[in-house]
Amino acid sequence: MKPAIEISGLNLFYGLFHALKDVSLAVERRKITALIGPSGCGKSTLLRVLNRMNDLIPECRITGSVLVEGRDIYAGGEDVCALRKKVGMVFQRPNPFPLTVRENVAFGLRVEGINEPGAIEQAVEESLKAAWLWENVKDSLDRSALELPLDQQQRLCVARLLAVEPDVILMDEPCSALDPIATGKIEDLMIELRARYTIVIVTHNMQQASRISDVSAYMLLGEMIEMGPTLQLFSKPRDRRTEDYITGRYG
Amino acid sequence: MRIPPRYAQNIAVVLLGGATALALAALVFIIAFVMVKGMPAVNLKFLVDSPREMGRSGGIFPAIVGSFILPLAAIAIALPAGVGTAVYLAEYTLENRITRVIRIGTDCLAGIPSIIFGLFGFIFFVTVLRMGWCILSGALTLAIMILPTVIRTSEEAIKAVPRSYREVSFSLGATQWETVWKVVLPNAVPGIMTGVMLSMGRSIGETAAVIFTAGAALRLPTSAFDSVRTMAVHFYLLAREGISLENAYGTAAVLIVSILLINAASYWLMHRFISRRAR
Numbered sequence A: 001m002k003p004a005i006e007i008s009g010l011n012l013f014y015g016l017f018h019a020l021k022d023v024s025l026a027v028e029r030r031k032i033t034a035l036i037g038p039s040g041c042g043k044s045t046l047l048r049v050l051n052r053m054n055d056l057i058p059e060c061r062i063t064g065s066v067l068v069e070g071r072d073i074y075a076g077g078e079d080v081c082a083l084r085k086k087v088g089m090v091f092q093r094p095n096p097f098p099l100t101v102r103e104n105v106a107f108g109l110r111v112e113g114i115n116e117p118g119a120i121e122q123a124v125e126e127s128l129k130a131a132w133l134w135e136n137v138k139d140s141l142d143r144s145a146l147e148l149p150l151d152q153q154q155r156l157c158v159a160r161l162l163a164v165e166p167d168v169i170l171m172d173e174p175c176s177a178l179d180p181i182a183t184g185k186i187e188d189l190m191i192e193l194r195a196r197y198t199i200v201i202v203t204h205n206m207q208q209a210s211r212i213s214d215v216s217a218y219m220l221l222g223e224m225i226e227m228g229p230t231l232q233l234f235s236k237p238r239d240r241r242t243e244d245y246i247t248g249r250y251g
Numbered sequence B: 001m002r003i004p005p006r007y008a009q010n011i012a013v014v015l016l017g018g019a020t021a022l023a024l025a026a027l028v029f030i031i032a033f034v035m036v037k038g039m040p041a042v043n044l045k046f047l048v049d050s051p052r053e054m055g056r057s058g059g060i061f062p063a064i065v066g067s068f069i070l071p072l073a074a075i076a077i078a079l080p081a082g083v084g085t086a087v088y089l090a091e092y093t094l095e096n097r098i099t100r101v102i103r104i105g106t107d108c109l110a111g112i113p114s115i116i117f118g119l120f121g122f123i124f125f126v127t128v129l130r131m132g133w134c135i136l137s138g139a140l141t142l143a144i145m146i147l148p149t150v151i152r153t154s155e156e157a158i159k160a161v162p163r164s165y166r167e168v169s170f171s172l173g174a175t176q177w178e179t180v181w182k183v184v185l186p187n188a189v190p191g192i193m194t195g196v197m198l199s200m201g202r203s204i205g206e207t208a209a210v211i212f213t214a215g216a217a218l219r220l221p222t223s224a225f226d227s228v229r230t231m232a233v234h235f236y237l238l239a240r241e242g243i244s245l246e247n248a249y250g251t252a253a254v255l256i257v258s259i260l261l262i263n264a265a266s267y268w269l270m271h272r273f274i275s276r277r278a279r
Helices: A043-050 A080-086 A101-111 A117-130 A150-162 A180-193 A206-212 A230-235 A240-246 B005-041 B044-048 B061-092 B097-111 B114-128 B135-159 B163-171 B176-204 B231-240 B245-277
Strands: A005-014 A017-027 A032-036 A060-068 A087-090 A168-172 A198-202 A215-220 A223-229
Touching (some): A017 A043, A017 A215, A032 A043, A043 A060, A043 A087, A043 A168, A080 A087, A101 A150, A150 A180, A150 B163, A180 A198, A206 A230, A215 A240, A223 A240, B044 B245, B061 B097, B061 B135, B061 B245, B097 B135, B176 B245
Parallel strands (some): A032 A198, A032 A215, A087 A168
Antiparallel strands (some): A005 A017, A005 A060
C-alpha cells in the first residue's frame, strides 16, 4: 500500500536559517508515526509542513516535494483549506475556543456552511464519542469549554478536529501540558484512533513514543537521522546519535 | 539619602491613594456641581416639551433626540469603516512602512481639535456637497472625528485575540476571512465596544464639530436632511447668549445622566454578549 504521506528532499528555511535539511520521510496509513529529537531539531516544523501551517510565517521558504495521498501539497494551485481539513492538527496546549462545548465541536462544520441543527447535533455527538468525551460532557454541551479539566479540553480539541473528518491527524506534543494520568487517557485515545486515522505525533517523551508509536523517526539539527519501526529503533538503533539520544546520553 | 523601604512603601501608598482621590474628587465635584445647579430645572415637562423663546422656557426634547441620533449615526458610519481598517491593518498586511504611515496618520487625526473637523465638515459636506446643515453632515463629520479612536481601539482589541485561536481556525480549514469573521472579531468585541463607548462619549459632548455641520435647529427633525440641535450645543448657546442659565444647567444635568445611562447600558450589553458566548 502506498504511504499516506511521502516527503522527499525537503528543505525549509526561516529567512537565512536552514531549519530542515534534505528530509525524506514516508508515513504509513493507519499507523502512529512519532517524531522524536531534542528541542529545536525541527520536528514541530516538519509537522507543520504537512498541513502548511508554516505558510503563516512570512519568511518561511520550502523546497522539495511533500505528497499527501499522492498530491504534491506545495505544487501551485493547491487548496490549502481543503488540505487542512484532510490533515488536522492537535496543538501543544489545549486550545478550545471560548465558546460552548457544542460550538467548539461544531466550528469546522459552521465554517463549511453546515448550520442545520440536526446535522450539527449528530456530528457533535459522534465526534465527542470518538474522542471519548461524550460521557463527560453530554449533559453540559452548553457550558463553556474553558471550564473543562485540561485533559478533557484536549480531547475536545480532538473531537473538534474529528468533526471535519480528516484522514491524517498531526499532534504537536499533545500531552506536554497534561499530568501522567491525563496523558495516559490521551495515549489510549490515540491508539484507538489509529484504526481509522493516520497519526503523526511530535513528542519529547521517549516513553510515550515507545508506548504508542508504530514507527519512530529521530531528528537532530534539522536532519532526519534515522527512521524505522519503533521497536527496532529503540532496541537496536543503527545510528550512534540515535542511540545516544534514546539512552539519555545526548548533549 | 536613601529612604528606608518601609517608609518608601508608606509614602508610595499615600501618594498613589492621593492621586486616585484627587481624580475621583474632581469627577464627583463636577457631577455634583452640575446636578445641584441643574436638577431644579429638570422635570418631566422639561424632558418631553419643545423649547420656547429660544430655550428660555419649555423643554429640551428635540435636543435629547439630537444628542442620541447624531452620535449613533456617526458610530453607524465610523464603526464599519474603522473596524474594517483595523482588520486590514492587523490581519491582512505585514508590518511595513505603509502600515506605519497609516498608523501615524490615524494618531495625528486623533489629535486634531474638533473645531477643525467642524470647519472641514462645514466647507466640505455643508457647502461643497450642498448638503446644508443637517443630521447627515453632522454625523459624517463626527464619524471622521471618531474614526481614529475606533481604528486604534479595534486594532488593539484584534491584536489581543490569542494567536492560538487563529492557528486552530486555520488548522480546521477556515480561510482568512472565516477566521476573522468567526474567531477574531467575536473575541475582539469587548475591546471594540470600549472604543465605541469612548467615541459615543466624545460625540455626545461635542459642540464645535456639530454646530457648524448639523446646525442648531430647535425643531424636531423629520429626516436625515433636517438640521438638529444636540444637548451640548443647546447648553452652549443658552449659556453663551445668556438666554437662561437655569435651563442651561438643566440641559447639562440631563446630558450627564444620559452619558451615565449610555455607559451603563453598554456595559450591560457587553457582559450579556460575553456570557452568552461562553457559558
